[in-house]
Amino acid sequence: MHRFLKKCLNILYPRCCPVCHQILKNQEALICPECAINLKPYAGPRCMKCGKSVAAEAEYCSECSVRKRFFTEGRGIYFYDDRMKASLVRYKYYGRREYGDFYAAAICRYGKREIERWKPDLLIPVPLHPSKKRKRGFNQAQYLADRIGEFYGIPVSGCILRKKKKTKSQKKLDARQRYRNLQNAFEVTERLEGLRILVIDDVYTTGSTMDAAAACLLKAGAQRVYFLTVCMGNMG
Template sequence: MVRNRSVTQVFAKLSNLIYPRRCPICDEITGGAEKLICDSCRTVLQPVREPVCMKCGKPLSKEEAEYCPDCLRRKHRYEKGRAVFLYDRVMRASISRFKYHNRREYADFYAEELLRAHGRMLRSWQPDALIPVPLHKSRMRKRGFNQAALVAERMGERLGIPVEEKLLIRVKKTSPQKELNDSARRENLKNAFQLCGNDVKLKRVVLIDDIYTTGSTLDAAAAALLTAGVEKVYFLSICIGRGF
């Protein structure tokens, strides 16, 4: 184990010489393979802080509130979820470079922060597997990778939890969610996911995604998993909107 870790560290240093690690916030070179973010850039991040919605984890403006308006208005299919950062201008730019400009190394930082903020809660859920929210095959071909899968793989490695990347598939090519209102988002994702195989032995799973807005995507994914026999579905997301 020690030897394997040493080999990994040597490989990381060599890789950093060829492809220097870039900061997920300013996109400048961090100066080392193990330095995931610039010190100054960490100060501009807006982590999600209490009070938060007990269901989805959106930050709330009122201390006495328990749920955000969205979770009061509709019944979600997942049990509970949490995110690390507010989806503000800074994180919008970071996630965009991650997804559309091949900044795959950002996944190390996102996974580290998810575990730092919610690792204890994740363990308390006792998941049988982490499941990254899948991309449609056409989008996967165009992008070349699934951003949620990169984050899930790093988290799974750290925690020793299996990552089931091929269990849940996206069978419907949906329109971009950001262009739709709440009801259109739900309709857009209706029957968008299905399980690859009928013999699902998992009881508790955690969906991993990059951005949580209304929860429509996670509800659709959770619905497919619950129909297949999964008992409880949770989620963790890098970013989340405000709950008001």
């Protein structure tokens, strides 16, 4: 029955490729064969802290070498290039939820070694402010965290970390303004004594959001905070 319903839904609302946005010929696939060949996860040298691309001899990116980070370690899977930007826009704002299945599968596959090494006790999606969530209809990070948690058998909580301050868009702010904008933006509703937390989000750019969230989780007793994101900015 479940399969039958899925087939009907696929006819009414055909699933599209998250990269070229064409209707998938194989409705069971998450990406079309051409894009599967062209879209590669980043495999070069990474910052030891945030995972951004760095020159071969560098240990840390320019941001992590000057700033103390609250998170222990993290990484993004793909570069946040124009095609991934377009993909995430359709996922977040134009109802292409199925793209989230592709992103979650990519994190499960290419973040496997990290998840095995970090051994998180709990997955937490970066929260949206309630008013923003209402407007968007869903939290894009929660959708990913739910699928990753299901795959690895790790519990997910979408309500322990909350966004309490409605922050301005970070896009046009510099590093210091971003930091100030996010101060006291998050709150944690429970003690997380000794837990290893893995935070999930769609994009990592300067790390100010991730850092503010990590600071808040540590204050609530978390032992370590890691992160995985679908994309990462490339100005390492």
